[in-house]
Amino acid sequence: xxxxxxxxxxxxxxxxSANKTPVMTSRTLDGLVQASVFLKCENMQRGGxxxxxxxxxxxxxxxxxxxxxxxxxxxSGNHAQALALVVRLMDIPAVVVMPExxxxxxxxxxxxxxxxxxxxxxxLESRQETTGKLIEERGYTLxxxxxxxxxxxxxxxxxxxxxxxxxNLDYIFCPIGGGGLISGTSIAAKGxxxxxxxxxxxxxxxxxxxxxxxxxxxxxxVSTDTVADGLRTYLCQRTFDIIKHNVDEIVLVSEEExxxxxxxLWERMKLVxxxxxxxxxxxLLKIKEKVFNARVGVIISGGNVDLEAFFRDYERRL
Amino acid sequence: xxxxxxxxxxxxxxxxSANKTPVMTSRTLDGLVQASVFLKCENMQRGGxxxxxxxxxxxxxxxxxxxxxxxxxxxSGNHAQALALVVRLMDIPAVVVMPExxxxxxxxxxxxxxxxxxxxxxxLESRQETTGKLIEERGYTLxxxxxxxxxxxxxxxxxxxxxxxxxNLDYIFCPIGGGGLISGTSIAAKGxxxxxxxxxxxxxxxxxxxxxxxxxxxxxxVSTDTVADGLRTYLCQRTFDIIKHNVDEIVLVSEEExxxxxxxLWERMKLVxxxxxxxxxxxLLKIKEKVFNARVGVIISGGNVDLEAFFRDYERRL
Numbered sequence: 001x002x003x004x005x006x007x008x009x010x011x012x013x014x015x016x017s018a019n020k021t022p023v024m025t026s027r028t029l030d031g032l033v034q035a036s037v038f039l040k041c042e043n044m045q046r047g048g049x050x051x052x053x054x055x056x057x058x059x060x061x062x063x064x065x066x067x068x069x070x071x072x073x074x075x076s077g078n079h080a081q082a083l084a085l086v087v088r089l090m091d092i093p094a095v096v097v098m099p100e101x102x103x104x105x106x107x108x109x110x111x112x113x114x115x116x117x118x119x120x121x122x123x124l125e126s127r128q129e130t131t132g133k134l135i136e137e138r139g140y141t142l143x144x145x146x147x148x149x150x151x152x153x154x155x156x157x158x159x160x161x162x163x164x165x166x167x168n169l170d171y172i173f174c175p176i177g178g179g180g181l182i183s184g185t186s187i188a189a190k191g192x193x194x195x196x197x198x199x200x201x202x203x204x205x206x207x208x209x210x211x212x213x214x215x216x217x218x219x220x221x222v223s224t225d226t227v228a229d230g231l232r233t234y235l236c237q238r239t240f241d242i243i244k245h246n247v248d249e250i251v252l253v254s255e256e257e258x259x260x261x262x263x264x265l266w267e268r269m270k271l272v273x274x275x276x277x278x279x280x281x282x283x284l285l286k287i288k289e290k291v292f293n294a295r296v297g298v299i300i301s302g303g304n305v306d307l308e309a310f311f312r313d314y315e316r317r318l
Numbered sequence: 319x320x321x322x323x324x325x326x327x328x329x330x331x332x333x334x335s336a337n338k339t340p341v342m343t344s345r346t347l348d349g350l351v352q353a354s355v356f357l358k359c360e361n362m363q364r365g366g367x368x369x370x371x372x373x374x375x376x377x378x379x380x381x382x383x384x385x386x387x388x389x390x391x392x393x394s395g396n397h398a399q400a401l402a403l404v405v406r407l408m409d410i411p412a413v414v415v416m417p418e419x420x421x422x423x424x425x426x427x428x429x430x431x432x433x434x435x436x437x438x439x440x441x442l443e444s445r446q447e448t449t450g451k452l453i454e455e456r457g458y459t460l461x462x463x464x465x466x467x468x469x470x471x472x473x474x475x476x477x478x479x480x481x482x483x484x485x486n487l488d489y490i491f492c493p494i495g496g497g498g499l500i501s502g503t504s505i506a507a508k509g510x511x512x513x514x515x516x517x518x519x520x521x522x523x524x525x526x527x528x529x530x531x532x533x534x535x536x537x538x539x540v541s542t543d544t545v546a547d548g549l550r551t552y553l554c555q556r557t558f559d560i561i562k563h564n565v566d567e568i569v570l571v572s573e574e575e576x577x578x579x580x581x582x583l584w585e586r587m588k589l590v591x592x593x594x595x596x597x598x599x600x601x602l603l604k605i606k607e608k609v610f611n612a613r614v615g616v617i618i619s620g621g622n623v624d625l626e627a628f629f630r631d632y633e634r635r636l
Contacts, residue, residue: 022340027364043588046345227636255636263629270361270590270621303588310628311581318545318573 001242002149004191007156007184010057014157017089018053019045021158023165026269033288036295038169039281040162043273043303047113049230050158050181050301051082051145057154058143059086067092072140074120074127076102077230078302079145084113095140097131105306146180147236156184162297163192170294175279175301176200176209176250177231179239185299186246200243200250201283203227203258208234210250213243227255230276230302251283258282265300277302319560320467322509325474325502328375332475335407336371337363339476341483344587351606354613356487357599358480361591361621365431367548368476368499368619369400369463375472376461377404385410390458392438392445394420395548396620397463402431413458415449423624464498465554474502480615481510488612493597493619494518494527494568495549497557503617504564518561518568519601521545521576526552528568531561545573548594548620569601576600583618595620 024039042050059071070093073083080096087094094115098107099122111117120130134140144151158181159172172189174182186198202209203226211219218240224232235243253261262278265271277300284291284298342357360368377389388411391401398414405412412433416425417440429435438448452458462469476499477490490507492500504516520527521544529537536558542550553561571579580596583589595618602609602616 019345022342024340024362027337041588044342048588227632256633259629259632259636262632263625266590266629267625270359270366272584272588272590307581307585309631311577311584313627314545314577314580315574318577 001245002152002156002183002187004187006149006153007160007188007191010053010150010153011157011160013060014053014056014154017056018157020161021045023162024269024271028268029264033284033291033296035288035291035293037284037298038162038166038296039298039300040158041271041300042158043271043277043300047078047082047085048302048304049078049082049277050155050299051078052085053157054151054154054180054184055079055082055086055143058148058150059083059090059092061150062141066141069139069141070094071143072097072131072134073143073145074131075145076106078304080106080110080115081113081304083143084110084115088114095134097127097134099127103306105308146178146183147238152180152183152239152242154184155181156188158299159185159188159297162299163188166295166297168295169193169196169297171197171199171291172297172299173199173201173280173284174299175228175231175276176202177276178233179209179235179243181299181301182247183239183242186242190246197248198246199283200247201280202250202252203231203279204252204254206232207252209243210252212240213247213250216244226258228258228276228279230274231279251287253279253282253286257286261285271300272303272305273300274302274305319563320470320474320501320505322505324467324471325478325506325509328371328468328471329475329478331378332371332374332472335374336475338479339363341480342587342589346586347582351602351609351614353606353609353611355602355616356480356484356614357616357618358476359589359618360476361589361595361618365396365400365403366620366622367396367400367595368473368617369396370403371475372469372472372498372502373397373400373404373461376466376468377401377408377410379468380459384459387457387459388412389461390415390449390452391461391463392449393463394424396622398424398428398433399431399622401461402428402433406432413452415445415452417445421624423626464496464501465556470498470501470557470560472502473499474506476617477503477506477615481506484613484615486613487511487514487615489515489517489609490615490617491517491519491598491602492617493546493549493594494520495594496551497527497553497561499617499619500565501557501560504560508564515566516564517601518565519598520568520570521549521597522570522572524550525570527561528570530558531565531568534562544576546576546594546597548592549597569605571597571600571604575604579603589618590621590623591618592620592623
């Protein structure tokens with residue numbers, strides 16, 4: 001299992017290359033929750049999400065001969081963007097396998113960083129087949145978005161950094177998708193503050209972690225129809241084992257609660273946060289009575305929202 | 319004329335009540351401009367703009383007997399919101415005179431802080447008549463949004479604070495509407511760094527300050543048809559005198575340049591900034607060759623954007 005030494009090593013590795021993201025506070029939010037709330041703004045990380053941390057750490061740790069052959073990922077989201085940015089910085093080849101129905105904005109973002117894109121059918125089978133074939137033919141190394149120790153250790157550096165910016169936290173709220181971020185977060189948090197409570201937050205509509213956590217058996221999502229598109233994926237055995245060991249509670253939030261939290265962040269705190277990134281705050285707001293007067297860290301995981309339509313409207317008015 | 323001692327006094331007065339707003343940086347922006355750029359994020363000030371600083375300072379300095387009788391402002395924008403918030407904190411009466419065609423969102427924001435709203439016709443005459451009558455009948459004190467020494471000194475505290483957060487600035491970019499912000503900014507800036515260059519930025523479509531500055535004669539806007547709604551107003555003699563004395567250059571920006579700067583702030587820096595707040599960055603981007611390798615402060619004046627339509631769309635998709 002990943003340990004806090006790996007997180008601290010990862011932090012040394014990425015420091016200077018990753019952004020030291022700001023911690024934001026709000027009088028209004030503190031008043032609403034009746035606690036001291038500290039938002040760790042990974043929406044302001046390079047590439048727009050925490051994913052840069054794991055991707056950078058993982059690629060850095062590859063032996064030179066593998067690294068120079070190139071890396072591959074299958075993702076239509078933040079991991080793809082982060083990896084594309086990392087390989088550009090390191091000047092190595094990369095392929096990102098994306099479903100052919102991915103939005104133009106996402107494809108352009110990945111292409112913009114200079115990664116090669118290979119399209120596949122929008123099915124798990126096609127994705128795995130396309131990726132496997134490329135690995136076999138070209139010798140690429142797969143950088144999985146969360147089922148990977150070095151990616152998890154990198155993801156944990158956001159919390160490690162938060163604990164260097166804010167002291168004496170009692171709670172940390174973190175979204176759960178595939179479980180990479182909360183795995184790293186919980187290892188970093190309990191490594192430094194053994195009795196901190198780590199609270200996972202998951203959309204009701206993609207509640208595989210909640211069901212797995214409460215039943216003790218790893219299950220997959222039945223549906224994934226949530227606005228929090230970054231959390232539609234499911235746990236793997238590696239992240240499930242860490243979550244069982246480290247996480248204190250998993251809170252479920254509705255779609256309305258996610259959008260309300262996102263709206264608060266935009267309107268009141270002037271932060272552009274994507275739905276998945278607002279899920280942790282939604283969880284805090286849902287169970288705020290529990291954290292009365294406490295010091296609460298909240299991981300805001302990303303801010304990549306498609307603003308095309310919004311600005312098209314603005315520009316049309318000119 | 320307002321001097322830097324008044325700004326420093328104002329800062330002592332508002333510290334603790336106003337937010338110490340963050341200074342944001344971006345590798346992408348520094349690369350684009352080829353300089354070190356520091357954004358002073360007054361979009362994260364209480365009430366969503368720098369206006370809180372001036373309103374708080376002005377109301378604090380009223381003799382108790384006047385203050386207790388109450389204050390009045392005519393504004394449909396950020397000054398109204400700021401003043402409404404200040405009077406709520408100080409628990410004194412306030413009236414805001416707003417044109418009857420103001421947007422519901424703006425009216426609700428002012429009402430939400432607890433100020434009384436009196437509507438007038440959307441003309442200068444009706445506004446002045448309505449305001450004058452209330453002052454005469456009820457003994458309210460007018461808090462003008464910029465033609466007021468204590469408001470200007472308060473506005474200058476944003477720059478004063480920036481200079482405590484970032485050292486050795488060579489340039490400061492600041493939007494110009496009525497001229498209150500750039501008056502305070504230039505006094506604070508030149509008070510501490512006499513040879514810093516203060517660059518005003520104004521929309522081409524509301525270029526009264528540019529025309530006044532270059533001709534030496536105070537003129538009003540011919541048109542005010544700009545997306546930067548906070549900058550549609552015009553200079554007064556008081557702010558014009560300070561600008562003539564302190565400002566080094568006024569840069570004009572197009573509507574497209576304003577929206578492009580705003581879009582950069584949202585998409586790349588994850589900051590919700592209103593069009594008027596992005597004008598200063600638009601000016602910097604326009605003349606970036608001039609600031610090559612320099613240290614550049616940019617005042618981001620506010621972030622109050624109507625997000626109703628954007629979130630209605632999000633909620634509809636649930």
